[in-house]
Amino acid sequence: MPLETSNYGEEEKYTVVSGDTLWGIAKRFGVTVENLANENGLKKEMVLIGQRLIIPGAAEISEVEVVGAADSFTVEFEQRGKPLVLEVPYGSASDYQKKSGQKVTVIHKNGAVISVF
Incomplete structure (x- = not known):
């Protein structure tokens, strides 16, 4: 949405x-x-x-669960049982790995994370 x-x-x-x-x-x-x-x-x-x-343009907000880092610049989340893979700044994916299993709200645009809370 x-x-x-x-x-x-x-x-x-x-x-x-x-x-x-x-x-x-x-x-x-x-x-x-x-x-x-x-x-x-x-x-x-x-x-x-x-x-x-x-970030110009419309963003989306999603309630998700952190699955973990896919690589150094990509994180996988789960949204309603389906994967949601989003880009993050290079090297920051490991921070998300530490949050694996946590439910968070993520604001994203064009397949990239703006913020997580």
Whole structure:
């Protein structure tokens, strides 16, 4: 189901992690660098660790169970008995492996995780 901005606020913003680039973030979420930069008022193609970015376009919110890391940049969740495989920043999949079996809410767009809570 599409995400309603008014209900989730900060959870729908992506937090930049070590190794992220504006180009890499745009590619992961299926948006252009220009669109991502414009949406966030960025003058340069530089992002900082911890920076919160709005990902343009409609996102989805899903109630899921964490299955675990599929590889270094992909995590498998289970949604209503079916697999939901989503991209995460490179190297962060192991953090999800530690949460295997936990039920979480994930906000995602174009096959990539924006946030989990």
